[in-house]
Amino acid sequence: MADESSRVNTNRRLYGQFIIEWQMFECILEVAIRDILKISYLHAHTVLGSLQFKTKASIAKALLQQRGREKDKKAIRLINKITREARRNALIHSIVWEADDGIEFVKRDVDDKLKVRSKTFRGKFALGMHLIQLEAGCYDLCQQLGITGASLHRYRQAADKLLDETQTLP
Numbered sequence: 001m002a003d004e005s006s007r008v009n010t011n012r013r014l015y016g017q018f019i020i021e022w023q024m025f026e027c028i029l030e031v032a033i034r035d036i037l038k039i040s041y042l043h044a045h046t047v048l049g050s051l052q053f054k055t056k057a058s059i060a061k062a063l064l065q066q067r068g069r070e071k072d073k074k075a076i077r078l079i080n081k082i083t084r085e086a087r088r089n090a091l092i093h094s095i096v097w098e099a100d101d102g103i104e105f106v107k108r109d110v111d112d113k114l115k116v117r118s119k120t121f122r123g124k125f126a127l128g129m130h131l132i133q134l135e136a137g138c139y140d141l142c143q144q145l146g147i148t149g150a151s152l153h154r155y156r157q158a159a160d161k162l163l164d165e166t167q168t169l170p
Contacts, residue, residue, distance in 0.1 A: 011103045014127045015096070021134050022088055024152075026053055028138060029060045029079070031155050032145045036063045041158030057083060075144040082137040086130075090119045102126055 033056070034044035048056060057079055064072035094105035102122040109115045121127040142148070 018131050025138050029056045031147050032060050041155055071144050078141045086134050
């Protein structure tokens with residue numbers, strides 16, 4: 001029973017870390033858009049704060065394509081690779097089953113007919129390896145875009161300032 005409890009806790013912790021890392025990926029895209037457009041952190045939060053991921057990614061890729069530097073082309077490829085390999089929709093918009101040999105995500109889509117797909121991470125370290133690949137992709141993207149930890153921190157500080165100035169969520 002202790003082994004099962006440990007496995008379940010590990011899967012849940014890794015799943016939570018995946019969500020956090022995905023949010024970091026979205027934040028990197030927002031900072032990239034902000035940097036390209038040369039707008040303030042406040043304006044970036046205002047414009048990008050309620051956009052869905054797909055829209056943010058499309059805007060970032062379009063702006064990078066328009067700028068046209070070689071690093072920008074690599075960044076576009078990285079955004080596409082991270083998005084494809086992370087399989088965010090499969091992990092976030094699914095039913096999660098903890099199986100004896102791993103964790104399974106069952107995605108259901110209805111578009112004129114029902115489609116069901118699954119992604120299973122088998123073994124003790126499979127979901128962890130998936131997370132490491134996402135983290136590495138985010139690191140590489142920051143390198144291509146020249147985004148530093150300091151610029152991500154300033155973006156966060158701008159959000160904190162907004163929290164201080166507005167009503168905190170219930």
